[in-house]
Amino acid sequence: MTQDLRRFVEKTVQQIEGNRxxxxxxxEExxxxxxxxxxxxxNAGLSDKEAEKKAxxxxxxxxxxxxxIQQAMFPFRKEMMRALAIGSLLFHS
Incomplete structure (x- = not known):
C-alpha cells in the first residue's frame, strides 16, 4: 500500500465525525x-501506479x-444538533 493511497483514505476518513x-x-475498510x-x-493490464491512480x-x-459516508452513518446528526441548539435557545430565553 503506497503513501498516496493511505493519504487518500486518511483525507476521506477526516470527513467523518465518528469516534476513533x-x-x-x-x-481499514x-x-x-x-x-x-x-x-x-x-489484472486488466494497468501498471501498479496506473492501477492505483485509476482506483x-x-x-x-x-x-x-x-x-x-458521514451522511450515511449519521443521517440525522445535523438536524439533531440544530434542534438541540434551538431548544437550548428557547429554554434559556
Missing part, C-alpha cells in the same frame, strides 16, 4: 476496498465521498 474506533474501522479495486485494474479516481473525490 469508527474511524479506524472505516480506514476503505484501504481494503481500494486495494481490491487496484488489483482489478492491474482512486473510480472511488471519487475524498471530501465528497467522506461527506456521503
Amino acid at each position: 474506533q469508527e474511524k479506524d474501522d472505516l480506514y 476503505l484501504l481494503i476496498h481500494l486495494d481490491l479495486s487496484k488489483e482489478e485494474f492491474i 482512486m479516481e473510480h472511488f471519487g473525490n475524498e471530501t465528497e465521498v467522506g461527506g456521503q
Whole structure:
C-alpha cells in the first residue's frame, strides 16, 4: 500500500465525525476496498501506479465521498444538533 493511497483514505476518513474506533474501522475498510479495486485494474493490464491512480479516481473525490459516508452513518446528526441548539435557545430565553 503506497503513501498516496493511505493519504487518500486518511483525507476521506477526516470527513467523518465518528469516534476513533469508527474511524479506524472505516480506514481499514476503505484501504481494503481500494486495494481490491487496484488489483482489478492491474489484472486488466494497468501498471501498479496506473492501477492505483485509476482506483482512486473510480472511488471519487475524498471530501465528497467522506461527506456521503458521514451522511450515511449519521443521517440525522445535523438536524439533531440544530434542534438541540434551538431548544437550548428557547429554554434559556
